[in-house]
Amino acid sequence: TVLQGPRPTPVSYLYSALRNSDGKYFINGEWTINWPRQFEVSGTVFNYRRPLGGPESIDALGPTDDVLTAMVLIQEDETQIEFQYNIPKISSAEKIDEKSSNYSWHYDMESWSGCSVSCGGGLTVSDVSCMRSEDRIIVNDKMCNTERPNRKIKHCNTEPCPPVWVEGVWGECSAVCGSGVKTRSVTCSRLTNTTSNSLTDLPDDHCLDTKPVSVQTCNTDPCPPVWMSTPWSKCDRQCGAGMQYRDVQCVTNDHVTILSSDNCAALDKPTNQQQCHIGDCLLLVHGIEECWDVNRVNYCRLVLKFLFCSREYFRRMCCQTCRDGTI
Numbered sequence: 001t002v003l004q005g006p007r008p009t010p011v012s013y014l015y016s017a018l019r020n021s022d023g024k025y026f027i028n029g030e031w032t033i034n035w036p037r038q039f040e041v042s043g044t045v046f047n048y049r050r051p052l053g054g055p056e057s058i059d060a061l062g063p064t065d066d067v068l069t070a071m072v073l074i075q076e077d078e079t080q081i082e083f084q085y086n087i088p089k090i091s092s093a094e095k096i097d098e099k100s101s102n103y104s105w106h107y108d109m110e111s112w113s114g115c116s117v118s119c120g121g122g123l124t125v126s127d128v129s130c131m132r133s134e135d136r137i138i139v140n141d142k143m144c145n146t147e148r149p150n151r152k153i154k155h156c157n158t159e160p161c162p163p164v165w166v167e168g169v170w171g172e173c174s175a176v177c178g179s180g181v182k183t184r185s186v187t188c189s190r191l192t193n194t195t196s197n198s199l200t201d202l203p204d205d206h207c208l209d210t211k212p213v214s215v216q217t218c219n220t221d222p223c224p225p226v227w228m229s230t231p232w233s234k235c236d237r238q239c240g241a242g243m244q245y246r247d248v249q250c251v252t253n254d255h256v257t258i259l260s261s262d263n264c265a266a267l268d269k270p271t272n273q274q275q276c277h278i279g280d281c282l283l284l285v286h287g288i289e290e291c292w293d294v295n296r297v298n299y300c301r302l303v304l305k306f307l308f309c310s311r312e313y314f315r316r317m318c319c320q321t322c323r324d325g326t327i
Contacts, residue, residue, distance in 0.1 A: 016056045017071040018046065027058060028073055042066040043140035057257055067139040103143040106131040115156035120194040126152040163189040163206040166199060177223035178253060185213045223253035224264045227270055235276035240315045240322065243275045291319040 017028040018041065026041045027048050028034055036050045042064040049057045058070070107126050116122035128151060130144040131137065141148060168185035188207035189199040204211060228251045235242040248271075250264035251257060261269075293300045300318035308314040310323035 008035055015050075015073040016048075016058055017073050019069050019071065021067040021069075028065050029071070033073075037140045042068060043142070061144065063139065065142045088141075101200060102133050103130055103139065103145075104130070104133060105144055105146065105149055106136075109152075112154075117157055117194045119157050119159055119161035120191050122156050123153055123192060124156045126154075128152075148180050163188050163190045163202050163208075165189075165207050165209060165212055167212055173218035175219055177219055179220045180218050183215050183220045185312050186212050225250055225252055225259050227251075227268060228253075228255055229272075232274070235278055237276070237278065237310075237312075239279050240277065240312075241310045242276045242278070243273055245273050248272045291323055293318050293320045 015028045015033055017025060017026045018039075019029055020300045025032075026039055027046065034048065036048050039046045039048060041060075042191050043066075044064055046058055046060040049059075089304040105128050107128050109126055112126050114125045115124050124312075129138045130141045130147055132139050132143070166187050166189045168187075170182050170184045173182045174180035188202045188204050188211075190202055190206075192198055192200045197259065228249050230247040232244045232246050235244055248269060250259045250261045252259065294317045303309060303314045303318045304321050304325065309318070315322050
């Protein structure tokens with residue numbers, strides 16, 4: 001198809017344009033002028049030419065898969081426009097059977113896709129295209145009036161896959177600091193089914209490459225120092241309320257080296273003393289242990305009030321009051 005546009009005057013502002021049935025412009029139009037070049041439109045390629053001093057032309061081999069409208073963008077009052085186009089001569093019999101005889105589906109048997117796998121049996125495909133019979137040019141699929149056939153498929157790379165080392169996922173580190181170890185499984189395996197990706201384990205000597213490591217160190221940063229406490233001492237009283245004591249020191253995480261207390265967190269430091277109470281203090285009266293107040297006046301109440309029961313003398317003199325804790 002050839003569209004010959006207006007013959008320009010020495011300075012012409014007339015331009016050919018091309019749009020489809022939806023009103024979309026492909027060449028010029030909408031107050032935009034394109035540079036002369038090729039345009040892919042409606043299943044074919046249009047050549048847009050605008051030689052200096054000559055008429056514009058738009059041509060394409062076709063066929064198109066859409067209705068196209070040739071237009072002229074007029075920007076002058078008085079113009080003379082000439083159109084020239086060619087239509088192939090087709091007999092009445094050819095017109096009836098044109099679509100079914102001139103276009104058919106063809107497989108590209110010389111161009112197969114890459115194999116889906118490198119070994120163990122994969123698939124490769126050959127695509128199908130709608131082709132014009134007279135010049136074997138691929139056209140839009142709409143030109144073939146039969147249903148598009150399925151792609152051709154054949155097997156490829158059917159040779160067995162070589163054994164390879166298969167590495168498992170690393171397990172957790174055995175320590176959070178101070179150097180631990182982690183492990184993983186490493187097996188010599190062969191891919192036996194590419195569809196399900198199933199593997200068969202083999203002896204290690206079937207794999208030629210060096211076996212990857214299955215154990216390695218982890219979390220090698222030094223552990224922070226900690227507080228270490230000695231056992232509690234004996235209660236400093238044989239009866240009644242007393243105190244216990246212990247040493248608390250900042251040491252390395254392995255409990256080997258004593259450090260300055262500044263190296264450990266002060267808020268985490270354990271207490272180094274606590275109260276203890278073995279039992280009430282009793283008086284020995286006529287060989288019998290009894291617990292009673294020697295002086296039953298306000299004296300013992302004052303002893304309890306001012307917390308003197310921890311002192312052995314007052315605890316013995318006011319045994320019952322200190323034991324019962326009531327004034």
